[in-house]
Amino acid sequence: MSGFTGTLNPQQRQAATHIHGPLLILAGAGTGKTRVVTARIAFMISEGIKPEHILSVTFTNKAAAEMRERVKDMVRDGLGKKVVLGTFHAFCAKLLREFAEHVGYKKNFVIYSQNDQISLMKRVLKSLLIKEETMDPQVALSRISKAKNNNEELGDPTKDLMPAIAEKYADEMRALNAMDFDDLLCLGVKLVEETPVVQKELYQRHRFIMVDEFQDTNSLQMRLLRALTPPPYNVCVVGDDDQSIYGWRGAEITNITEFENFFPNPTVVKLEENYRSTTPILHTANSLIKNNVGRRPKSLWSRNVGNDLVRLIATEEDVEEAEMIAKEVEQGFFSNKEPWESYAVLFRTNDQSRILEQAFRQRKIPYRVVGARSFFDRREIKDTLSYLTVLHNPHDDIALLRILNTPTRGIGGATAELARDRSMEKQYSIWVALCDPDFLRQIPEKSRNAVRTFTNVITKYAASASAQGTDLVTMTEALLKEVEYVEYLQKLSKKPEEFHAWEHGLSEFLTQMSNYQERNRKEGLAGFLDEISLNDEREDKDDIEKKKGVCLITLHASKGLEFPIVYLPGLEKGILPHKRSYEEGRVDEERRLFYVGITRARQRLTISYVRYRMKWGQRQTELPSPFLDELDRTYVDEMDYTKHMKETPTQEENTNFFAGLKAILAQE
């Protein structure tokens, strides 16, 4: 047997060396899942299977990136690089780029992010004369998404509102040659299921398929998996029902619990020995998760008894909680030489990070905020991206409208409105309207000239964008220069810092672009745009590893990661479980989320909650999370930070607070 499976425990080894026929690996948190999966890939390759015949699908790009790293390390001479890795969405996008015509799209379709979707939905609602108060664009979108994922019909568009909206939205998307994330899956499934030639080709390409984070797959993804896999079903899935936290996005837990209904007689391997955390952490985690009904009973154990109890800390104010964390991190760094990267703070909602960032900034503690969507929401990035999108597909009305008068060039609302009306009437894109001589005749001369200048610029750069061997960075810089974008930013900014932030954002964007180009010479602008819409990771993995500091991250984004020292602040009713989870009957999922958070910790775990928290600039009373009552206290050290701070007012800041606290407790 080869080296990479030698260090595995018996269950792990069984999983790693089972190659043919369906395999279900039930892998609890920290049970060495990734090791097994990578060992399995290495093993397969050592058995003579060609790496390019292995397709490994993960749920997030983060997981894909991590997998790529590990496989690369494990398999010699870059063979591992040939394994096909990616998310379901990225896989479908590539597939559709290749075969778009089979599902009635053009190859240069664009992928719509949530922002784009909302813009379009707003437009749809407007055109149907629906007020936003009656129908929230977001709500409409998620309803449509749900229908697509469950393959359900919404009803008669002539009778009901929702189906009418859905129909209009779909029409618009097709007209824009745009796909949203759901479309990628839907059309991917359609393509494979209904095009035997393609299916056969894919059978040849991907002979062994692995799916990670299987508890998060939805029914479309299951369908796709089935369509890609002929008997004898060389498919291996890995997952843990206790870590299913994407139900709100349509994840079907039955994919894992009823796996045998989809792939007959699977081999099932259960991994329960945890290599990550200490006994106190796992004991606490087990005591929480057993409160979920209908789960597959499972109990993690560890040989590592550890040195620390789990701490549960109450503080008075949210600021205090953040300061407590920052102070301890600082102390750990200076007195125990604990590197910043050992620490992570996990929270339920993105906005919780702000107060933490403040506390860290004050103490000059380096930190990195992972996964906050912000970068691509930034004005300068969105603008530049819209320009590039229009170059790639000028019929993308949403992107076009964004840049039509950005920088301001004399094409105001009235002209835009006219162009839009015309495009509706004539059933063509706004771009075509702008180029239409009849339309140009309708508008005042000043506007006409402005429009002409605009269309000329776009045409010119579109040609260069699609030409072979164009340097994207140079082209983008030239384009921005020509439209005087930076000058526009300067004028727009209210403070110099604001302008500098924008400038910095731009240069960061161009750096990423140049990185992309180095990695990937063939696929040009289209590939770059794809990568950006599909890659929430966006920063290169090198990038993320280079980044030093304490990790601030949402619970969702933390899945699959681990840290020596973890803080879970904000364990309050309404935050975790989130207020809306009550309304939507998703409290179980919130509990799993908490469970995921707990099991990220290797050595030390600190859970905390506050009595008062600022919300919308208002001080609000908070209640402890009901989940806290469920935690077995055998290994939990409970304390009240504020109270003990008051009792020891002379305690200077830089002595170890908890050492002091323990001493006090011992005296009592």
Added chain:
DNA sequence: GCCGAGCCTTTTTTT
């Protein structure tokens, strides 16, 4: 068509 002031909403999680 442009621009600023004030008003209004917003906060769940992500491919």
Added chain:
DNA sequence: AAGGCTCGGC
């Protein structure tokens, strides 16, 4: 607390 959006003055 902050950014997006509308409206009104230029």
